[in-house]
Amino acid sequence: MALTYATNEFRSGLKVLFDGAPCVLIDVEFVKPGKGQAFTRIRYRNLITGRVLDKTLRSGDKVEAADVVDTEMEFLYTDGTDWHFMDPNNYEQFAASRENLGGAGKWILPGMTCGVTLYNEGILLVHPPQFVELKVVETEPGIRGDTASGGSKNATLETGAVVRVPLFVNEGETLRLDSRSGEYVARVKS
Amino acid sequence: MRRRSNPASPGSRAVSAATLRNLGKRARLVGRLRAFLTARGYLEVETPLISPYRVPDRHLVSVPAGDGFLQTSPEFAMKRLLAAGSGPIFQIGKAFRGGEQGRRHAVEFTIAEWYRPGPLAGLLREMDLLLQDLLLVPSAEAVTWAGLFRRGIGVDPFAVSDESLQRLAEAHGHPGQPETRTAALEFLFSRLVEPGLGAERPVFVTHYPADMAALARLTPDDPRTSERFEVFYQGLELANGYDELQDPEEHRRRFAADNRARAAAGLPPAAPDPRFLAALEDPGLPRCSGVALGVDRLVMAAVGAEDLDEVIAFREDAPATSRGR
Numbered sequence: 001m002a003l004t005y006a007t008n009e010f011r012s013g014l015k016v017l018f019d020g021a022p023c024v025l026i027d028v029e030f031v032k033p034g035k036g037q038a039f040t041r042i043r044y045r046n047l048i049t050g051r052v053l054d055k056t057l058r059s060g061d062k063v064e065a066a067d068v069v070d071t072e073m074e075f076l077y078t079d080g081t082d083w084h085f086m087d088p089n090n091y092e093q094f095a096a097s098r099e100n101l102g103g104a105g106k107w108i109l110p111g112m113t114c115g116v117t118l119y120n121e122g123i124l125l126v127h128p129p130q131f132v133e134l135k136v137v138e139t140e141p142g143i144r145g146d147t148a149s150g151g152s153k154n155a156t157l158e159t160g161a162v163v164r165v166p167l168f169v170n171e172g173e174t175l176r177l178d179s180r181s182g183e184y185v186a187r188v189k190s
Numbered sequence: 191m192r193r194r195s196n197p198a199s200p201g202s203r204a205v206s207a208a209t210l211r212n213l214g215k216r217a218r219l220v221g222r223l224r225a226f227l228t229a230r231g232y233l234e235v236e237t238p239l240i241s242p243y244r245v246p247d248r249h250l251v252s253v254p255a256g257d258g259f260l261q262t263s264p265e266f267a268m269k270r271l272l273a274a275g276s277g278p279i280f281q282i283g284k285a286f287r288g289g290e291q292g293r294r295h296a297v298e299f300t301i302a303e304w305y306r307p308g309p310l311a312g313l314l315r316e317m318d319l320l321l322q323d324l325l326l327v328p329s330a331e332a333v334t335w336a337g338l339f340r341r342g343i344g345v346d347p348f349a350v351s352d353e354s355l356q357r358l359a360e361a362h363g364h365p366g367q368p369e370t371r372t373a374a375l376e377f378l379f380s381r382l383v384e385p386g387l388g389a390e391r392p393v394f395v396t397h398y399p400a401d402m403a404a405l406a407r408l409t410p411d412d413p414r415t416s417e418r419f420e421v422f423y424q425g426l427e428l429a430n431g432y433d434e435l436q437d438p439e440e441h442r443r444r445f446a447a448d449n450r451a452r453a454a455a456g457l458p459p460a461a462p463d464p465r466f467l468a469a470l471e472d473p474g475l476p477r478c479s480g481v482a483l484g485v486d487r488l489v490m491a492a493v494g495a496e497d498l499d500e501v502i503a504f505r506e507d508a509p510a511t512s513r514g515r
Contacts, residue, residue, distance in 0.1 A: 008289060030292025033380030034420055034430060035404050037249055037373055038289065039365070056363040059289060 003065040007040035007057050015047075015068035018055070022047045022066035022119050030059065047117065047124060069118045075108045083108075085116060085123065096123040104128045106161035107179040128179040133188050134158055135174050142170040207499040207506055216489045216501055219324055220282060223302055223485075226320055232280040232304055237267030239284065246448040246460040247404070251288030253297065260286035263482055264303050265405070266466040269434070272305055272478055273469040280304035282485065293497045294426065296486065296505060305480035310417050310433040313479040314394060317421065317429065321392050325423065325492055330392040335402075336415070338395060339375070342383040347375055347399065348414055369455070372401040387422035395420045405444070406432035421483075423491050431481030438470040 005016060010028045017023070027043040038059035045052050047068065057063070073085040073094065082095040083105065094116070098105070100123050107128035108114055115127035139155035155165040155175075163177060165184045174188040206213075228234065238261070244252035245262045252259035261267075264281050271279055285301040306313055318330045339347040343358065350358075352371055359374040360367075362381050368374035387393045396419045400408055403416030417433030435441060445462040452459060469475070489501040499505050 008291065028292075030290065030295050031380060032249070032290060032295060033376050033384065034398075034427065035247065035249055035402065036376035036380065037369070039377075054363070056365055058365050061365070 004062040005065055006062050007059050010040060010042065015066040016044075017064045017066045018044070018046070021049075022068050022124065024068070026052065032059075047119065067120050068124070071116055071118060072113050073116045075110055075112050075114055077110050078105075083126070085114065085126070088113075094118075094123050096126055100124060101126050104179075106157075106159050107132045107134070107177070109134070109159060130178060130180055131176055131185065132179050133174050133176050134161070136165070136169060136171050139165065139169060139171055142168045206503040208501055208503050212489065212493050212495065212501050213503055215493050216485075219489055219492055220302075220485065222324055223320070223483075223488075224280075224282065226323060227280045227304055230278070230316065232278040232306070233276060235268065235271060235276070235279045235281050236283065237261075237264045237271070237281065241266075241463065243463040244458075244460045246445045246452070246462055248448050248451040248455065248457070251290075252460075253286045253288045262287050263301055265480075265482070266463050268303060268305060268480070269475055270466060270469045273473050273475050275473070275476075278304070278306040291508065293499075294487065294490075296498050296502060297508060299498075299502075300485035301482055302485050302488075303480065303482040305434070305478050307476055307478050309477070310419065310431070310479045313431060313481060314419065317394070317431070317481060318392075321421070321423070321428075324488065325392075327423065328391040330394050330421070332394040332396055332419075334397040334415075335379070335395050335399065336397065338383050338387075339379055342386075343378050370401075372399070375399065376402065384422065384427065385425045388424055388426075392421055392423040392428070395422060403435075403444075404430075404432065405435045405441070407435045426487055426491055427484070428487050428491065429481050429483040431479065433479050434475060434477075436470070436475045436477065438467060438474075441467065441470055 005014060010025055012025050012027060014025045015022060016025065023044045023046050025042055025044050029041045030038065031041050032038040040057045040059050041054070042057070043052060043054050071087070073087050076084045076086050076093070078084065082097060083101050085094045085096065086092070087094070102125065104114065104126040112129060112132070114129065116123055117125040134157040136155045137158050140153055151167045152164045153167055154162050155169055156162050163182060163184060165175065169175065169187065176185040176188050177183065178185055224234070240255045240258045241261055242258045244259045250262045252262055263285050264283065268279060268281060280302065282300065282302045284298060286298050288297060290297055314332070321327055321330060336347050345354065345358070355371060355374045356368060359377050362378060364374065364377050368377060387395070397409060397415040398418040400414055400416050403418055406416040406418035409415045409417055419431050420427055421429040449459050486498050486502055490498065493501065495501050
């Protein structure tokens with residue numbers, strides 16, 4: 001028998017299966033009109049599509065648990081098709097496809113520790129660290145002393161990602177970037 | 191108000207999530223409620239929390255206690271006092287409803303319930319004054335349940351066909367097929383009408399359909415509706431009241447209907463309290479109107495809270511499996 005959760009065990013963060021897809025509950029509310037029947041209204045995110053949806057269940061209904069685990073792994077290397085990660089606790093290796101990787105590929109370098117969502121013991125999602133430090137491999141020459149004009153230009157990072165950076169940034173410099181917004185944060189002194 | 195994103199694990203707190211400021215406000219509100227009713231000639235009473243009988247209502251779960259059950263409201267015991275000639279009475283105490291846990295529900299909650307002789311109009315006027323006094327709100331607006339349904343859903347609740355009603359319920363997210371026509375109506379009303387009720391001032395929703403009458407008498411000139419009302423303020427259901435049913439035979443019929451619905455849903459039968467039925471026969475319940483007010487929700491409305499945690503001391507201590515959140 002698969003593990004199930006009844007609606008009275010629902011809480012935000014719980015991972016369950018809806019229509020065969022792993023989902024995470026975002027918000028749970030018990031509703032009971034006047035003297036009528038009780039319902040549990042939820043908002044959840046489909047972990048595969050990322051879409052956020054609402055759903056109403058009868059209170060007492062049971063839903064199958066999704067075998068979803070959030071953990072951390074070290075990024076080892078990419079062979080161009082798959083990205084390979086290692087669980088630092090038991091050295092077990094996992095491969096993620098480009099699809100599983102989402103946008104994470106542009107922010108990670110071998111050796112970095114990433115958040116990983118496992119589903120049925122395979123990688124479902126990869127979450128890069130929120131702040132990453134990456135080297136600029138290509139950009140127009142910096143304008144000396146211009147730290148205040150607010151202008152920006154494109155820079156290509158060692159991972160291949162292209163980001164907007166201030167005019168004073170030079171090739172070979174290491175930058176601190178926010179992987180969630182994709183924005184430049186600061187230069188890192190080497 | 192703030193909303194906690196991560197509920198603390200049970201048992202991890204020495205201090206309640208409810209602030210002392212809110213608990214102070216709560217104490218003052220209960221004090222003013224008691225003073226309001228006492229000044230109008232109501233006698234404060236206490237009745238047993240534990241009864242040998244569970245409540246017949248299909249949608250209420252009686253919590254077991256010893257050989258009996260914790261009360262879901264003090265209704266039956268208070269009506270026995272009324273039958274005995276008590277005159278106007280009120281009670282402020284705890285009631286328990288199994289499985290009801292959420293931001294606006296608690297298995298263990300505080301109920302204020304009062305009854306006065308005479309038809310509903312007098313009780314409604316008094317409720318209006320009470321809310322103005324406690325919540326500092328303008329006078330309430332009274333609207334019929336069917337009128338709100340027509341305006342909110344766009345169909346006549348009495349005329350709409352079963353098929354259209356079912357399609358509407360499913361289109362608005364009812365899980366599976368509604369058990370009954372009444373279940374579909376209730377679902378649509380709670381989904382589309384209730385959240386917007388009472389944004390500016392309290393709303394008295396009157397004339398609930400006869401199938402939702404509970405223990406209210408039917409409207410004399412329109413038996414499709416009943417003399418039941420509810421109070422809503424800022425989308426929050428605060429109170430539920432009736433022009434009380436007196437006829438013992440009609441009580442028996444409604445309890446029998448409750449038990450048929452319980453059986454259909456696979457719930458244990460709930461024999462009505464025979465002492466209550468006996469009191470209805472002799473000396474009989476006098477013509478009276480009564481209402482139950484959720485005290486915790488009243489405090490929520492007064493302080494602008496979004497979660498009962500903010501107004502009930504140590505609510506987070508409730509057993510984890512019944513927290514439902």
